[in-house]
Amino acid sequence: MSFSLKVEEEHYVPYSYAKKILQDVISSGSSSNILQRTFEYLNTVSKCDSDVSLKIMEELKDIIPREDIRAIIASICPTTIEEVRSILVLDSGKTYTTDQIQKIISIVKSHMES
Incomplete structure (x- = not known):
């Protein structure tokens, strides 16, 4: 099954906010190797919440x-x-x-x- 997404807005976000978004995605069960690796990287470089x-x-x-x-x-x-x-x-x-x-x-x- 394939689906398409439409980007409505684009923003620059700090590492810790990107980490929070990925954590929510992973927690919802939508995980992949790349998401997990990115989350782990962001976890090591984030300096604040x-x-x-x-x-x-x-x-x-x-x-x-x-x-x-x-x-x-x-x-x-x-x-x-x-x-x-x-x-x-x-x-x-x-x-x-x-x-x-x-x-x-x-x-x-x-x-x-x-």
């Missing part, structure tokens, strides 16, 4: 316009200026000030400590 990562992404909206960059930051949870700058370099169309970078670090740290 899905709710925290989504809160980080939401708070970063005022500073970082690009969803993909926010998802990377919410996945990796950088805590130093150098780590943040190495991610922000992907956003070649925008220059970020040291104050903005400090604010990003502050947002990440505040959610990691809670």
Whole structure:
């Protein structure tokens, strides 16, 4: 039996949120070797839970316009200026000030400590 799916929306999501989605899929009985491996990988690289990562992404909206960059930051949870700058370099169309970078670090740290 074959069926087709229609993609209605596409979003960048942090690792921990992707892990939660895969966990739900696997728990429902729809598992495969690739899903299991991906879940295991995401389990090793996730730095916070899905709710925290989504809160980080939401708070970063005022500073970082690009969803993909926010998802990377919410996945990796950088805590130093150098780590943040190495991610922000992907956003070649925008220059970020040291104050903005400090604010990003502050947002990440505040959610990691809670």
